[in-house]
Amino acid sequence: MIRGTATSPEKDEPATLQVAANGFEPIARVDFDRARDLIQSRRHVGPRWLVDPGPNSDQLEELLWLAAAAPDHGRLIPWRFVLVPAESRHLLGRAFALALLDRDPGASEEQLVTAREKADRAPVLLVAIACTVSDRADVPPVDQLVSLGAAIQNIQLGAVAMGFSVGLSSGRAMDSMHVRSLFELAESERAICCISIGRSVKSNGVGRVRPNVDVRSLPPPPLSSLRCTTSSRLLALGSSDWRSAAPNAARSARRPIRPIPLMPTFITLI
Ligand SMILES: Cc1cc2nc3c(=O)[nH]c(=O)nc-3n(C[C@H](O)[C@H](O)[C@H](O)COP(=O)(O)O)c2cc1C
Structure with a gap:
């Protein structure tokens, strides 16, 4: 390790x-x-179902080390996390409520209480912030967001490995001026989602049926454009239909993949 x-x-x-x-x-x-x-x-557990104890400070540090292991094109570290401790949750709750009032000046007291409570639900709450830069043509912002997604997933999986459950929550308030000013976001930064971590009091249930992953092989190019060679430059275009061998192949048969014949192993495009 x-x-x-x-x-x-x-x-x-x-x-x-x-x-x-x-x-x-x-x-x-x-x-x-x-x-x-x-x-x-791993499955999403809504913050309202997450109770004490959450990760302690050592465990939290471990989880952030996992975030740091995320792939990071250009090594830009295009994200950061803010821990919102229990004693500061009311500030986030206030920002959520003010954001709701901006969107809906007629929001009821009950709606405002609910908005405030959203900040006060799980033992540990991290806010994931994207710090993307746009002046790197070789590392577009979407690459940087992928890195953030990977960092979030690393945290989630690490927390699950420790026996916790995790929920992600975003919502329109994240882009509000109230949340932005609470976290003192620079213009290029954006609060993406809250990561709530704790023990789940919800029955795990069967969870959702995982989606079929849409993956296909490129069809083989016309043989006239290929020359078989023993060159070590490998371009593997063909493959067998891996899905037919998958254990849940029957369930994943949403869009059958046309079987593609195996291509010669070593192919170099001329
Ligand atoms: C960036 C992001 C933001 C999310 N925000 C919310 C949210 O605001 N409310 C919510 O109920 N779930 C939210 N989710 C969780 C998804 O609803 C959940 O991942 C999805 O239902 C699939 O369930 P699973 O995570 O158990 O596979 C969010 C997920 C991501 C990746």
Whole structure:
């Protein structure tokens, strides 16, 4: 495992690189089943169902280390997180209520109370903030948002691995001037969503049926444009229909994929 600035218990000095002696591959293979079960067991749990205890400060730090492991094109670190501790939740609740009043000046007292309560629901609440830059043609903002999504997902999966449940919530208030000013957002920044973490008091249920992932192989180009070679430049265009071998193939048959014949392994486009 690689850690950033973890402290080595023996030497009390930063153990910056703790790579498993046998490298990454065996770890990934041994842990795949557990990783798959973990990933598939994650589901959104609304903040109202999340109660104490949430992650403690050490666990929270671990989760933020996971966020830092997200892929980051250009290494721009185009996101940050703000922890809203219990004693500051009323400020976020107030911002939510003011945002509602801006949108609907006739909002009832009950609606305003509900808006305020949204900030006060889970033991731990992080706000994910996108800090994208637009002056990097090679790293468009959408790449940067993908990085934020990956960071959020890392936090979610880490929290689930610790036994917590997680809910994401966004909503129109996130873009309001009240939320923006509370978090002192720069013009280029945007509050994307709240990440609520705690213990779920909701029955896990069966969860939603996961969607069919739409993935197809490129159709093979006409043979006249290809020359078979033993070159090591590999362009794998063809594949067999992997879905037919998947365990839930029957359920995933929303749009059948036309089977594509296997192409020769080494192909170089002329
Ligand atoms: C950026 C983002 C914002 C979200 N905001 C909300 C929200 O405001 N309210 C809500 O009920 N769910 C919200 N969700 C959670 C989705 O509703 C949830 O992921 C979806 O229903 C799929 O369920 P699953 O996460 O259990 O697979 C959000 C998810 C994402 C990725």
